[in-house]
Each structure stands twice: as structure tokens, then as C-alpha cells.
Amino acid sequence: MTSPLKKVLIIGRKGQLAQALLATKKANIKVLAVGSNEFDVTQLGTLRSIINQFKPEVIINAAAYTAVDLAESNPERAYLINADLVTFLAKICQLQRIRFIQLSTDYVFDGEQQTPYTVGDLPKPLNVYGASKRAGEVAVLTHCPDFGSVVRTSWLYSLCGNNFLLTMLRLMQERPALEIVNDQVGSPTSAITLADFLWCLIDLPNWLPIYHFSGQGQGSWFDFAVEIQHVAHCAGLLSYLIPIKPICSAQFHTAAIRPCYSVLDCSGSNGIYNMRPWQETLNVLLNSQ
Numbered sequence: 001m002t003s004p005l006k007k008v009l010i011i012g013r014k015g016q017l018a019q020a021l022l023a024t025k026k027a028n029i030k031v032l033a034v035g036s037n038e039f040d041v042t043q044l045g046t047l048r049s050i051i052n053q054f055k056p057e058v059i060i061n062a063a064a065y066t067a068v069d070l071a072e073s074n075p076e077r078a079y080l081i082n083a084d085l086v087t088f089l090a091k092i093c094q095l096q097r098i099r100f101i102q103l104s105t106d107y108v109f110d111g112e113q114q115t116p117y118t119v120g121d122l123p124k125p126l127n128v129y130g131a132s133k134r135a136g137e138v139a140v141l142t143h144c145p146d147f148g149s150v151v152r153t154s155w156l157y158s159l160c161g162n163n164f165l166l167t168m169l170r171l172m173q174e175r176p177a178l179e180i181v182n183d184q185v186g187s188p189t190s191a192i193t194l195a196d197f198l199w200c201l202i203d204l205p206n207w208l209p210i211y212h213f214s215g216q217g218q219g220s221w222f223d224f225a226v227e228i229q230h231v232a233h234c235a236g237l238l239s240y241l242i243p244i245k246p247i248c249s250a251q252f253h254t255a256a257i258r259p260c261y262s263v264l265d266c267s268g269s270n271g272i273y274n275m276r277p278w279q280e281t282l283n284v285l286l287n288s289q
Contacts, residue, residue: 005030008202009056011047011089012063013037016161017103020195021060029199032056035063041085051092058099058202061089064133066162068107069255071128078128083135090143099147099207100140101198106154106186106214108134111259116218118265119152119210127256141209149207151198154214154264155224158191159285164221168228172238182222182246186262187214190281197273204272212264215278222246227279228286235286 006029012018013035025031032054039046041063051059064082065071071078086102093100107130108123125131140148157165171178197213219227225244232238249258266275 004028006058006202007032007054007056008058008060009034009051009054011035011059011061011085014161015062015064016156016158016163016191017062017194019160020158020191021062021198024192024195024199026199029202041081044085044088047088048092051096051098056098058101059089059093060101060103060198061086062103064103066129068127068129068258071132072255075128075132078132079135082129082132083139086136087139087143090140090148093147094144097147099202100144100149101201102136102140102148102150104137104150104152105130105133106152106262106264107259108137108152109259109262111184111261114261116263116265117212119208119212119268126259129256130259137210145209148209149201150210151194151201152210152212152264153189153194154186154262155188156191156194157188157282159289164188164224165228165282168225169232169237172229172232172242175242177243177245178225179245179247179252180220180222180225181249181252182220183248184258184260184262185218185220187216187218187264188224188278188282189214190278190285192285193273193276193281197269200273208268211269211272212266213269213273213275214264214266215281216266216275217277217279218263219278220246227282231279231283231286235289237286237289 010033013033065078110124137150157163
């Protein structure tokens with residue numbers, strides 16, 4: 001039996017998650033993906049018209065201001081995209097009974113605990129980026145309580161856009177050695193697996209207010225970099241290896257403070273999607289080239 005056609009509007013067309021969603025969508029999904037070319041976040045009337053004309057059953061907001069350090073000096077822009085746009089979408093979805101998925105981040109937590117953060121743990125963001133994303137979460141929970149869900153993820157990577165994986169692959173070919181932070185711990189997450197999870201989530205008859213989804217297991221940025229080099233070299237993407245030295249955050253100054261531990265407890269999502277170790281999904285992605 002063929003599943004009924006479902007119309008899904010994706011906001012943030014140029015981002016790595018939107019691209020992964022487009023690459024993995026099922027045959028019964030009709031997608032319209034829009035971004036800055038179609039509307040300006042300061043003029044949301046155009047976006048309202050797009051929603052009214054397309055009449056989606058689901059909206060996935062993958063648009064975000066993700067420049068963590070730049071957000072410290074540009075909070076207005078961060079809040080405009082990460083909170084104000086979300087509030088606008090949440091109100092429309094509640095009014096028009098549209099299911100709404102808002103993507104959020106592990107950086108809503110302060111990193112003070114040493115066990116994975118559950119969906120019930122209290123967010124305490126350390127930087128403007130995390131605070132603006134938390135404001136977006138509150139907007140969904142407040143203005144779209146009947147149709148909205150927040151999906152927190154962490155350390156997202158893919159083969160498009162701007163992310164740690166692509167930065168490392170470039171630097172490993174440009175520099176004789178690298179120094180990578182070893183005292184920030186999280187869970188690298190493939191955009192492809194996150195996209196698969198979101199498509200599975202859409203098929204559920206009922207949603208929870210908050211989900212956590214990331215690669216299984218944990219590691220530091222240093223661990224991630226070492227694994228990237230190993231897998232990329234074995235896959236033939238790097239012709240030689242370079243030394244990678246672990247350093248502490250104090251040796252690598254950034255404008256924004258980052259949590260030292262931001263691993264997410266994803267047990268609530270395990271029944272929806274078969275989550276795999278982050279090392280395995282990285283291997284699959286790099287060996288697909």
C-alpha cells in the first residue's frame with residue numbers, strides 16, 4: 001500500500017541539514033525548500049505567503065545562525081534568526097495546525113555535569129549562540145505546544161556547508177601539523193543520520209516536546225580530528241598523515257565560551273531510529289566518496 005503524499009516545507013535550504021534532508025527524502029514526501037534567496041528574515045511576509053500557498057503539513061526549520069564566536073559581537077542577528085524567526089513560525093504552525101520541528105543544539109547546556117544531558121535537564125547556555133537557540137526552544141514550547149517539537153543535536157557534520165569535518169580535511173592538506181582542543185567532549189553527528197531520524201519522526205502519530213539525537217558515544221574535538229584523519233587516509237582522501245597534538249581550551253582562545261561536556265542522552269530517540277556509533281557513521285560517509 002502506497003503511503004499518502006505528505007507536504008514538507010524546509011526552511012534553510014543552503015544548510016547541510018537541509019541538503020541531507022533533500023538527499024534522503026522518501027518517495028511519498030513532497031518537499032519545498034526555501035532559504036535566503038526566497039525570503040529575508042527581516043521581512044517575513046514573503047515567508048507567510050510561501051506557507052499559505054504551499055500548505056505544508058510539516059515545517060522543518062533548519063535555518064540557524066551557527067557562527068558561535070561571531071554571535072558574541074552580533075547578538076541581534078543571532079536572536080533574529082534563532083529566536084524571532086522561530087517565534088514567527090511557531091505561531092503560524094499553532095494557528096494553522098502544522099506540525100513543526102525546530103532544530104536546536106547541545107550548546108543550550110553549560111557542560112557542568114559529567115553524565116549525558118536528558119531532555120528534562122535545565123538549559124544554562126554559556127554563550128550568545130546557545131542563549132539564542134534556547135530562546136527559540138522556548139518559543140516553540142510556548143507558542144506551538146500542540147504541534148511543535150524541538151530536536152537537539154550536536155557537532156553536526158557532512159560533506160557540504162561549513163563544519164568541523166570539512167575544515168579538518170582542508171587543514172590536513174594545508175598544514176604540517178595541527179593542535180586540537182581535547183577538553184571539550186560531545187558527540188559528532190552525521191547530517192545524513194539526523195535527516196533519516198527526522199523523516200522517521202514525521203511518520204509518528206504523536207510527538208514529544210523535546211528529542212535528543214546525536215551520534216552514539218562521545219569524544220573530544222581532538223578525538224574527532226584523529227578519527228577523521230585515520231578514516232580519510234584509509235579511504236584515500238588524504239595521501240599522507242600529519243601530527244595532531246591535543247591542547248586545552250585555554251591554549252586556543254575563542255570569543256565564545258563553550259561547554260566542556262555536552263553529550264546528549266538520546267535514549268528517548270532509540271526506539272524511533274537505530275542510532276549508530278559516531279565513528280561508524282563517519283566511516284560510512286567518507287567511504288562513500
